[in-house]
Amino acid sequence: MTTIPVSLGDRSYDVRIETGLLARAGEVLSPLAKGRRMPIVTDANVGAHLLTLQSSLEAAGIASEAIVLPPGEATKSWAQLETLTDRLLELGVERSDHVIALGGGVIGDLVGFATAILKRGCRFVQIPTTLLAQVDSSVGGKTAINSRAGKNLIGAFHQPALVLIDPHVLDTLPLRELRAGYAEVVKYGLIDDFAFFEWCERSAAALLAGDPQARAYAIAHSVTAKARIVAADERELSGTRALLNLGHTFGHALEAETEFSAKLLHGEGVAAGTALAFAFSARQGLCSPEDAQRVAAHLRTVGLPDGLKAAGITASGAQLVEHMLHDKKMAAGTLPFLLACGIGEVFLDKTVDLKDVEAFLDEQPR
Structure with missing residues (x-):
């Protein structure tokens, strides 16, 4: 044990x-x-x-x-x-x-x-x-x-x-549910552990196929990472725990658009949201387009949506931003976003203009 x-x-x-x-x-x-x-x-x-x-x-x-x-x-x-x-x-x-x-x-x-x-x-x-x-x-x-x-x-x-x-x-567990859960596994590598992301690139197929060692390692590594972050910031006051929300601000808006139905599982929304967060970071000049493309490619490889089109979302940027305005993280009219300087280098940005987010979402393929 x-x-x-x-x-x-x-x-x-x-x-x-x-x-x-x-x-x-x-x-x-x-x-x-x-x-x-x-x-x-x-x-x-x-x-x-x-x-x-x-x-x-x-x-x-x-x-x-x-x-x-x-x-x-x-x-x-x-x-x-x-x-x-x-x-x-x-x-x-x-x-x-x-x-x-x-x-x-x-x-x-x-x-x-x-x-x-x-x-x-x-x-x-x-x-x-x-x-x-x-x-x-x-x-x-x-x-x-x-x-x-x-x-x-x-x-x-x-x-x-x-x-x-x-x-x-x-x-x-059905394969679709396994894939949805995997979105939360790879998240730990994308946040602050590039070596774990590389492990995910090598081992995701084995994990999803049922390899017991890959599953045990992924679960233990993920839980250890989360336990460390929760112990440091239980109630998300310092901003450390907020890093766990990577992909969730975009993802929750996509889930809301599908009325939280089986059309888009939570993990699928997180995956698409994570790809969007990296793509938006690249658009803002924060990370390289190559990193954003690498993240999206990995998600596609394991069968997860890597953006609006793959998630079946046709709503406009304005409609999706409207969903974001109900996000529980809103404070003083500002919505913090988890953005990236690179793979394994995620940070909390409280200065994002939602008009920029709306324009970015309107640019995405449908």
Whole structure:
């Protein structure tokens, strides 16, 4: 087992990574259960993994209750939040209890927010079942639901008590979902680790094809990078954690344009947004066109969208910028952007003129 600590004082916790860990989860979770029932929140796509988890809990003498929600981004909503909190209250969840989030980023975000507000805060455990959730959303305590105005605008910082990652569960993940998760893997190389980006160029095909060593390395490296950044800037106050938003400002606008539907998965939006961030950086003379083209080429090679056309976006620059105006990072009428001086050299720019962004987006192929 690989154990990666997320060091946050009295909110510290471990991320444990091991193939086959889901089948041993009951043994690992027994100290947290303390004889109490552990509700499991999941979605309808995670049935096989739910049975494995329930069997493991039962073998450890832990009672459980499954709450199965609809799959998809639409589940991060007021309606499903109400459904979930009502059910947890019916089950008699107490502040010291632990709720298990078994699923991808949607389930993790929803359960994290529900437990943040239930009885003014109870505990939860992340067991992510998608690559995107394993390398990104399960770690760091950002929890939220979406609203009509935009993505993740209603939420809270609420750290899990423990994160259990079993790379074996990725064997049942559709290739499209794997690719979407890979967008968050390569992000760590693009931010500040050129050597890891080079590893991604060499190893992405093996990772996506199921190579266990490539997957284990990518997950552990990504989690270690995120844990370091979160420990340095838990609530995104110094700007360090903001680096993790590479591709997200553009990407969230694309997701909003598709109404957060399955037309564009979150990781696909991040990939297209990352390519756009590098292309915009090159247009502004911040990085070389060659670097921007190299990033776009890599994303294309692994089957991810590298811009508006590949993402199926036909909206005008003005329409996409309008979505950006609802971004939660807006401050004093200014929207910070993650731009690049080169691969592995990303920085936060708070001086970007949205008119320049609009013009740039209008120039992009549709």
